[in-house]
Amino acid sequence: MRRPLAVTATALLALATATACSSEGTEGAGGGGGDPENAKIAFLMPDIASTRYELYDSPLFEARMKELCPGCEVIYNNARADASRQQQQADSALAQGVDVIVIDPVDSTAAASVVNTARAQGVPVIAYDRPVLETPPDFYISFDNExxxxxxxDSLVAHLEETGAQGGLLQVNGSPTDAAAGLIKQGIHNAIDDSRFELLAEYDTPDWAPADAQEWVSGQITRFGDRIAGVVAANDGTGGGAIAAFKAAGAGVPPVTGNDFEVAAAQRVVAGDQYNTISKPIKIVAEAAAEVAYQFVQGETPESDTTLFDTPSRLFEPTVVTLDNIAEVLAESEQITPADVCTPQYADACAAAGIDVG
Structure with missing residues (x-):
């Protein structure tokens, strides 16, 4: 499957001001059965393995909803990697009379039951970050995961080519129950399968757990040793687990990828332990989700740019971060600051990277 074209952050303006294309809403959309200025919106996140949901997604979504609709209420819950708990949280939100559900599913297939239950009550569902399979929700908002x-x-392969590296690659994927992880996995294969670097082994990490990634990579270090030229890890947590495995084995750390631009990952990039990560400013998708939710409660039909998994979708373009551009990315970031990254332990490395702490 080829990935659809992504859009940039500038499209947010169009999203924020978009109006209904027709008088009919998306199939199954309730459109906010009560007072749209006093609506309830459920914001259901999947886990705490990644720090982003508690630190960024939830507060940014709530802040934008408050700007759009001061009288609206956001009901937030985190499923802590338990699909059954997430279903219970959705059922509870529906019992409280929510007008829209925004869900980042623990299990992309199991979450179809949330969509079905909500649709039976006329409540639209927005899939956030990760898609919902089986039963398409009413909208999907994410960065372009593929x-x-x-x-x-591509970034890792280019670096290995430039340095003349020899050997093969390990591929550390995300959770097998997360369809977004499947898209990232496909994108990685698109990049490395035709390269000259053999794929030595790959692993789907349950619940994106860094400890599981570390344990698996430890086994591959024993198996392949210095044949490992690099590790393509699907996010910063699994990348951090891979790096920890090499350090625990007393081996040199090869170039390792990541994704999410967490503070710890940015510090590893500055220190030279992690080769790259992905900056995907969560403010973009969190605010977009709030704007789409508000359109639904007003009875409008949000505009999409593409369709993914039979769902009207809006996808945003990510930015690769390496040591070469981290100073520039940090200077422009609204998510983490140079001061967050450049603690005393990393002060010298930050100075060498040209990062201005101010």
């Missing part, structure tokens, strides 16, 4: 996989893979 493009993320391609970007980190």
């Amino acid at each position: 493009a993320i996989g391609e970007s980190i893979g």
Whole structure:
């Protein structure tokens, strides 16, 4: 499957001001059965393995909803990697009379039951970050996950070619129940399958758990040793686990990829432990989700740019971050600051990278 074209952050303006294309809403959309200025919106996140949901997604979504609709209420829950708990949280939100559900599913297939239950009550569902399979929701908002996989893979392969590296690659994927992880996985294969670097082994990491990634990579270090030229890890957590495995084995750390631009990952990039990560400013997707939710409660039909998994979708373009451009990315970031990254332990490395702490 080829990835659809992504859009840039400038499209947010069009999203924020978009109006209904017709008087009929998306199939199954309730359009906000009550007072749209006092609506309830459920914001259901999947886990705490990644710090982003608690630190960025939830507060940014709530802040934008408050700007759009001061009288609206956001009901936030985190499923902590438990699909059954997420279903219970969705059921509870529906019992509280929510007008829209925004869900980042723990399990992209199991979440179809959330869509079915909500649709039976006329409540629209927005898939956020990760798609929902089986039963298409009413809208999907995310960064282009296949493009993320391609970007980190292409970046790593180009670096290995430039340095004349020999050997093969390990591929550390995300959760097998996460369809977004499947897209990242496909993007990585798009990038590395035709390269001269053999894929030595790959692993789907349950629940994106860094500890599981570390354990698997440890086994591959024993198996392949210095044949490992690089590791394509699907996010910063699994990348951090891979790096920890090499350090625990007393082996040199080969170039390792990541995704999410977490503070710890940015520090590893500055220190030379992690080769790249992906900056995908969460503010973009969090605010877009709030704007689409508000359109639904007003009875409008949000505009999409493409269709993915039979769902009207809006996808945003990510940015690869390496040591070469991290100073520029940090200077422009609204998510993490140079001061967050350049703690005393990393002060010298930050100075060498040209990062201005101010």
